[in-house]
Amino acid sequence: MKDTSLTSFLQAVIKNLPMDWINLTTHRLDIYNESRAKTEFLEKLEELYEKGESSVKALEALPTAYDYIRLGHPLSSVLEWALAKDLGLKSEEVITFSSRTMPLLAVLRANHFSRTQTRVLYTGDFADLLDVRALQEVYDYEFVMEKYTVGDAIAPFDGTTVLVQFSEHPERAELDSAIDIHIQLLPNLGSIVLIDTENASEFVKSIQHVRRRESIAMTPANCLVTIKGLLGQAVSGSAVNPEVLERLRSTIADITGSKTPAAVASSGLSIQYAIMMGLIDSARVNHPGKEIKIIVPPNCYGGTNDQARRVAAALDSVEVMDLPVDGANDMVRSTEKVLDTCAQLDAVPLIIAEIPTNPRVEVPNLDDLRAVLSASRNTPNGDTAVRPVFILDQTFCPNVQFVKEDGILSEVQTISYVSGSKFPSGGKCTAGYCVANDEAAHLMEAIAKHLEICDNQATALQVEILNEQMPSMLQRIADAYVNTREFVRFIEEVLPEAKINFVSEEVVAQGFTPSVFSLDLPTKGETPEAREEYKRMLNLKLIHMMIDAIPQDSKYCVSYGQLKGCYWTIPATSTQGTTKEEDKDYIARVSVSGDLDLEKHKEVFRKFVEGV
Structure with a gap:
């Protein structure tokens, strides 16, 4: 880096690095202003830089840069800010990825919608990383590839020119007016995107959205390595240890009962994207010409909902169908209805569902669900309809063996996936994984293929963390459930008029022991609007009472499966951020761990009730 004052400041930041910047996957929402994500953090960072304070x-x-590490975090923001400052770019025009290929896919996606041509100049063996045919035929992206040698003259091009370069070590890039987007690839660390074009703001928005929904930012550990490299230290990234990965896969197999090797990705949404694109690829090959329906609950986790709709928006043959599952809606009846519709359309049904549902924590009648999913249906001309693939998000209950050989869904093509940032890692990393039952084992090859195309595999550190944490997961789930059940019982006793969404004892007997529940507080008012406003006020009052009284244990946070404490959030303003307003849940969601001061939480909740 050329700026010596910037170099000195970064050296001081690294020396005084807060440990939470490395260790937390979900940052404090009590110091987070979502409407100013990253910008507020950088404004205050800039003030510290100007004052020489570190x-x-x-x-x-x-203030928190992003609410969730997958989207970005303090260290990715510091890295991007420093590079932008050194190169004379705006901070938002520098974006890091854990993946080496997703930055290019993000550009191609943006140009797909704007109908802009893309030219990819590349050095080294970048072409070997790309499955050009799949990107063109499955993702529907158009682009040309040209080998490039540094110093070559770059001919004019009517479109976007992207230069992709390998760098053995983090180094200062040289901007060129003939290049719109520069992507620097760092072995085992990720990639850095520099946007230097007239319509930079549009690329910033679209590339950030891809990072948010289909990939992740460069991880904190790798950002730290990269910053040190920019400061002249000799550093390198770590490759995944094959032996550690195999031990992890063995553990996942033991826990899930699956006989297929797990695919392990950089996040839950990374593995979900590989599942989506892999199954679409498989459907194109095995059911050519047929429409593909992604069937998804309209109020499920916002990332799932948004990603499914983004995939459908980019592909003419893919469409989203709603699957109402919560409250007055029953998952079994809704599933039967949409599968009957798909049969009449002679379409390929891909169903995504959470069990238990989020945030209402409901479990359908599994025998009835199996019957509906495995039923044979006919198309209007009498042919047998395409069998559905059931894509199960079982992040809330990763201990339930849905995919074992004789499991409840053994007759149904079932892919199960889990966000590893929750119970598997205890909140220590963002990784995710998926497995299949015997009926769906043939689909894992396509999923693995697209995980590789997107270069969204878990990092070495993520694999190590999962390998360390997963052996204790089943016991942690059991301990957390005990505390959760006791907290629910207490709330029912002191505030019986509240509506609590939690699993029944009958559901627990089936093996479902979640440690999260939702709380619909009692309200008052003369009109529905007044009652809703009062309830929302009570939600915030309760959450702030908890985190103020028990800051070491209670957090305003969107995660769960944590190793310690109790997390509180409001789904409508966090996990359901992109969900349609009419489908949002303005209730309190509470996540309990096996290690917390439960009596203190009861004491504060009793005080809250007394003040209502």
Whole structure:
């Protein structure tokens, strides 16, 4: 880096690095303003830079850059800010990825919608990383590839020119007016995107959205390595240890009962994207010409909902169908209805569902669900309809063996996936994984193929963390459930008029022991609007009472499966961020761990009830 004052500041930041910047996957929402994600953090960081202030206390006081590490985090923001400052770009025009290929896919997606031509200039063996045919035929992207040698003259091009370069070590890029987007690939660390074009703001928005929904930012550990490299230190990234990965797959097999090797990705949405694109690829090959229906609950986790609709928006043959599952809607009846519709359309049905549902924590009648999913249906001309693939998000209950040989869904093509940032890692990393039952084992090859195309595999550190944490997962799930059931029982006793969404004892007997519940607080008012406003006020009052009274244990946070404490959030303003307003849940969601001061939480909740 050329700027010596910037170099000195970065050295001081690294020396005084708050440990939460490395260790937390979900950052504090009590110091997070979503409408100013990253910008507020950078404004305060800039003030520290101008004052030459870099103490641990000053850095810890910075507002949260993003609410969830998958989207970005303090260290990715610091890295992007420093590079932008050194190169004379705006901070938002520098974007890091854990993946080496997703930045290019993000550009191709943006140009797909704007109908802009893309030219990819590349050095080294980048072409070997790309499955050009799949990107053109499955993703519907158009582009031309040209080998490039540094110093070559770059001919004019009517479209976007992307230069992709390998760098053995993090280094200062040289901007060129003939290049619109520069992507620097760092072995075992990720990639850095520099946007230097007139319509930069549009690319920033679309590339950030891909990072948010189909990939992840460069991880904190790798950002730290990259920053040190920019400061002149000799550094390198770590490759995944095959032996560690195999041990992890063995553990996942033991827990899930699956006989197929797990695919392990950089996040839950990374593995979900590989599942989506892999199954679409498989459907194209095995059911050519047929429409593909992604069937998804309209109020499920916002990332799932948004990603499914983004995939459908980019592909003419794919369409989203709603699957109402919560409240007055029954998953079994809804599934039967949409599968009957798909049969009449002679379409390929891909169903995504959470069990238990989120945030209402409901479990359908599994015998009835199996019957509906495995039923044979006919198309209007009498042919047998395409069998559905059931894509099960069982992040809430990763201990339930849905995919074992004689499991409840053994007759149904079932892919199960889990966000590893929850119970598997205890909140220590963002990784995710998926497995299949025997009926769907043939689909895993296509899923693995697209995980590789997107270069969204888990990092070495993520694999190591999962390998360390997963052996204790089943016991942690059991301990957390005990505390959750006791907290629910207490709330029912002191505030019986509240509506609590949690599993019944009958469902627990089937093996479902979640540690998260939702709380619909009692309200008052003369009109529906007044009652809703009062309830929302009570939600915030309760959450703030908890985190103020028990800051070491209670957090305003969207995660669960954590190793310690109790997390509180409101789905409508966090996990359901992109969900349609009419489908949002303005209730309190509570996540309990096996290690917390439960009596103190009861005490604070009792005080809350007394003040209502």
